[in-house]
Amino acid sequence: MDLFTIGYEGASQAAVLAALRRAGVRTLIDVRDLPLSRRAGFSKTPLAAGLAGAGIAYVHLKGLGTPKEGRVANHQGDWPLFWRIVEDSLSRPEGEHDLARAGALAAEAPSCLLCFEASHTHCHRLRVAELLAGRQGFSVTHLSPDAGF
Numbered sequence: 001m002d003l004f005t006i007g008y009e010g011a012s013q014a015a016v017l018a019a020l021r022r023a024g025v026r027t028l029i030d031v032r033d034l035p036l037s038r039r040a041g042f043s044k045t046p047l048a049a050g051l052a053g054a055g056i057a058y059v060h061l062k063g064l065g066t067p068k069e070g071r072v073a074n075h076q077g078d079w080p081l082f083w084r085i086v087e088d089s090l091s092r093p094e095g096e097h098d099l100a101r102a103g104a105l106a107a108e109a110p111s112c113l114l115c116f117e118a119s120h121t122h123c124h125r126l127r128v129a130e131l132l133a134g135r136q137g138f139s140v141t142h143l144s145p146d147a148g149f
Contacts, residue, residue: 001107003111004113004140005141005142006145007116007145008114009117011145012145027057027109028056031102031113031115032116063096064102064113066089067089073085074117083127090128099128099135102132
């Protein structure tokens, strides 16, 4: 079973949709705490509409998002604090519930975790993907809007 991740930093919605289609993604799982963006096409409503037009389902799982203090630590490059906050957040009941839901969705159809950061190594979606891979045996591929894979 394949699980994909993608970040939209510096990308257009069209480029993200093209990468998702190339990978055969059927469900996009938005793992942002707040599904809002200053980048055109990436706030919840326009993103869901663009995905629907491409035949891709949209699901927002707030429990998998990074809380504000984690986003601040990320912007400051305080990686030990960032990863500690991510772990704490994902271990809460809301995080556990949404991890189970994400796993069920990804088991039903090829799915992709979406967040902002272009590099998965600096984004909490890496940890979400690792947890899902460990629990359910997914093979994880990190997509790039520019290159597709």
